Amino acid sequence: MVAPILPLRAENIRVARGGKTLLGPLSLEIGGEGVTIVLGPNGSGKTTLLRALHGLERLREGAVRWAVPEPEARSQQAFVFQAPILMRRSVVDSIAYPLLLDGLRRGEARDRAADAAEAVGLGDRLALQAMNLSGGEKQKLAIARALVRRPQILFLDEPCANLDGRATRDIEAILAKVREQGTRIVMSTHNVGQARRMADEAVFLFDGRMIDGGKASDFFDNPQTPEARAHLQGDLLP
Amino acid sequence: MNDILTGMIEAVRLILTLDPTLIEISLRSLQVTVSATVIASLIGLPLGAWLAINRFRARRFVIACLNALMGLPPVVVGLVVYVLLSRSGPLGVLGLLFTTSAMIIAQVIIITPIIASISHQAIRELWADYHDLLISLNTTRWQRIKALLWDGRRALLTASLAGFGRAIGEVGAIMIVGGNIDNATRVLTTAIALETGKGNFALALALGFILIALAISVNFALHLLSKTERSSLW
Numbered sequence: 350m351v352a353p354i355l356p357l358r359a360e361n362i363r364v365a366r367g368g369k370t371l372l373g374p375l376s377l378e379i380g381g382e383g384v385t386i387v388l389g390p391n392g393s394g395k396t397t398l399l400r401a402l403h404g405l406e407r408l409r410e411g412a413v414r415w416a417v418p419e420p421e422a423r424s425q426q427a428f429v430f431q432a433p434i435l436m437r438r439s440v441v442d443s444i445a446y447p448l449l450l451d452g453l454r455r456g457e458a459r460d461r462a463a464d465a466a467e468a469v470g471l472g473d474r475l476a477l478q479a480m481n482l483s484g485g486e487k488q489k490l491a492i493a494r495a496l497v498r499r500p501q502i503l504f505l506d507e508p509c510a511n512l513d514g515r516a517t518r519d520i521e522a523i524l525a526k527v528r529e530q531g532t533r534i535v536m537s538t539h540n541v542g543q544a545r546r547m548a549d550e551a552v553f554l555f556d557g558r559m560i561d562g563g564k565a566s567d568f569f570d571n572p573q574t575p576e577a578r579a580h581l582q583g584d585l586l587p
Numbered sequence: 588m589n590d591i592l593t594g595m596i597e598a599v600r601l602i603l604t605l606d607p608t609l610i611e612i613s614l615r616s617l618q619v620t621v622s623a624t625v626i627a628s629l630i631g632l633p634l635g636a637w638l639a640i641n642r643f644r645a646r647r648f649v650i651a652c653l654n655a656l657m658g659l660p661p662v663v664v665g666l667v668v669y670v671l672l673s674r675s676g677p678l679g680v681l682g683l684l685f686t687t688s689a690m691i692i693a694q695v696i697i698i699t700p701i702i703a704s705i706s707h708q709a710i711r712e713l714w715a716d717y718h719d720l721l722i723s724l725n726t727t728r729w730q731r732i733k734a735l736l737w738d739g740r741r742a743l744l745t746a747s748l749a750g751f752g753r754a755i756g757e758v759g760a761i762m763i764v765g766g767n768i769d770n771a772t773r774v775l776t777t778a779i780a781l782e783t784g785k786g787n788f789a790l791a792l793a794l795g796f797i798l799i800a801l802a803i804s805v806n807f808a809l810h811l812l813s814k815t816e817r818s819s820l821w
Contacts, residue, residue, distance in 0.1 A: 403723065405719060405722060405723060423725045424725055427723070428719075428723040430719060430720070434716065434717065434719060434720040436717070436720070436734075436738055437713075437738040437739075438738065446724075446734070447724055450724060450725075450726060450730055
């Protein structure tokens with residue numbers, strides 16, 4: 350039995366590069382279940398926040414704390430990048446890769462990978478090279494690979510950017526199932542409509558700072574800052 | 588021009604008649620070069636991958652040295668190996684001088700930097716693609732190297748074949764440490780040098796054509812086996 354890694358607490362985290370602060374100082378707690386949507390204009394720090402929470406960014410200040418020691422928490426997280434990182438392998442072998450890292454035998458890993466592929470609608474693409482998939486299928490592959498270890502929390506960085514409506518709908522349906530199964534989702538998006546459809550909680554970033562957010566219904570119905578209000582209405586922000 | 592034509596005809600004759608001497612030195616050439624390539628690949632490929640994913644203070648210096656060593660003069664390598672393996676040398680007790688083992692050692696020294704350097708370049712590009720994913724998946728350093736070597740295997744095959752190409756055509760070092768002894772250490776390149784010295788140009792050219800054909804055949808066979816140049820594969 351794996352211990353719950355949540356809640357996740359970001360305590361006064363700050364990420365800087367080349368002397369410029371990209372994110373923070375920012376504090377945030379993510380616990381329980383559901384979907385947290387990170388919103389904000391370009392360059393507001395959405396990607397940096399997700400990467401920092403997942404441990405891909407070096408923090409200049411502050412700390413990210415989990416309910417269990419960090420090494421234990423690492424194996425219970427997964428990340429889906431905006432541009433899917435494809436391994437030079439077939440679909441089934443790409444999805445099976447994380448399981449091989451965990452020490453599963455190749456046959457068993459491939460069986461579980463086939464199930465994961467089926468769950469995201471790639472069941473008939475198993476033998477295909479990953480690079481030969483369409484844009485939407487590549488992102489589905491990345492999601493299947495992220496989910497095959499059954500993580501407790503899944504970070505997604507604008508997974509539907511550059512996808513058409515149909516592929517976006519498919520991915521939202523997959524994520525809805527993932528949410529039902531109890532996986533905590535933290536996802537950034539540009540798409541306010543998608544945020545409204547999916548969010549239980551919202552985080553609004555502006556210039557690297559969290560200036561608004563909270564329970565989704567409250568945030569979307571009654572944003573507290575002019576920046577968030579403008580963003581939700583589709584107005585241009587300064 | 589006449590010599591080249593005669594050489595070609597002689598090459599065909601030697602192959603068709605399965606000339607025993609030709610077969611013997613061809614097989615020895617392959618044995619020495621394939622052994623050297625395998626050993627150098629076992630050292631050079633992981634070294635190239637390790638250099639690609641690790642950051643350390645002298646990294647740039649090590650890579651510059653590796654690149655410089657690609658142009659190692661074979662005669663100097665042969666001389667150094669000769670001194671090391673000669674009776675009065677530190678490794679003389681092994682009794683390896685004028686054996687195929689000495690020739691393999693010399694070739695390994697010559698081609699390891701080539702294989703390591705080319706593989707470093709290929710793996711560096713792959714590592715740039717895979718970096719975030721492999722970190723996100725919480726991989727160990729060894730798991731990263733394994734993934735990069737496996738997924739970059741087609742590019743790495745080119746690195747090994749470059750080493751093979753350099754080794755099979757090498758003559759300076761193996762002449763010194765092997766001694767070009769008939770029935771013992773004579774290979775295609777040293778036989779070519781010998782026949783040229785004797786003024787037997789047609790035979791030397793024939794052996795040269797066979798050497799080229801051998802190199803092309805090995806390259807082709809490996810590309811065929813590893814299924815490169817298929818549109819659906821990297």
